[in-house]
Amino acid sequence: MATVRLGDIAIEAKSSNKGDKTGIRIVGLEHLTPSNVTLSSWNEDTENTFTKEFSKGDVLFGRRRAYLKKAAVAPFDGICSGDITVIRAIEDKVDPDLLPFIIQNDFLFDFAVGKSAGSLSPRVKWTRLKEFAIELPSMPEQSKLAETLWSINETKNAYEDLINKTDELVKSQFIEMFKKCNREKLGDYILQVRVFHINQRI
Incomplete structure (x- = not known):
């Protein structure tokens, strides 16, 4: 197994949608269940300020209050809160089906908490999170x-x-x-x- 950093196998997706949101599913932090890699709820309310796009298969990581351990794989395309980091697999570096479990684990969340900034509502940036090191098999x-x-x-x-x-x-x-x-x-x-x-x- 090789030691790699999260930033070697995944990127932060940064595309946005500031247009019509009709029919687009919306995901906020409240829709992410702690310690659960499965996303089971969302919203279709167009009256929101969310603009960050995600695609099916992306991992939605709750960067605010990382100790809540919120991270789930997206089962569809949509838009999410700015307090969610959209993490996308580099497919020739990591199996996209494995990435959600790399993200949704206690070691990564402990690392994220240690790298978070802010007192009342601590957040971790991708520039810090991507330094997380893991052992990755073939x-x-x-x-x-x-x-x-x-x-x-x-x-x-x-x-x-x-x-x-x-x-x-x-x-x-x-x-x-x-x-x-x-x-x-x-x-x-x-x-x-x-x-x-x-x-x-x-």
Whole structure:
């Protein structure tokens, strides 16, 4: 394996769209899920100031408050917040399917936090982030590794989805159970308590 820097295998995409945004999907920091390489939400609100373009396959890295660990691969073309760095693979240097996992890892986020500037809302610049060093295997090995990681990610997402659905089912059953209970007024219970105390005194 060879030691390379992030800037050797990827670039920051800087194209912008200042025209009509009708039908264009919008991604803000709020749409990136911490520690999740999959982008599952976005917006199509044209009333925004975002102009930074990204393409399908780019990695959207949350450069503000990097400790939140927000980075995901774009499943479509769109526009994103200025607080997102658009990272694009140099395809003859790294497998584009592997790059999202190179970005979405604790070592890179720790590095990003250390290179961030600002107190209230720290941000890291690409000029700093691109210095992150990694051990990179050969292209054939990268492809195998990417395939394995995406398979694991798919299983993880399916498991989380199952947990969420189970949680919703339990909640609905709990609510249904309470609906079937006999409803009595609080005053009835208070009256019963008073009668009990009176009887105790007698």
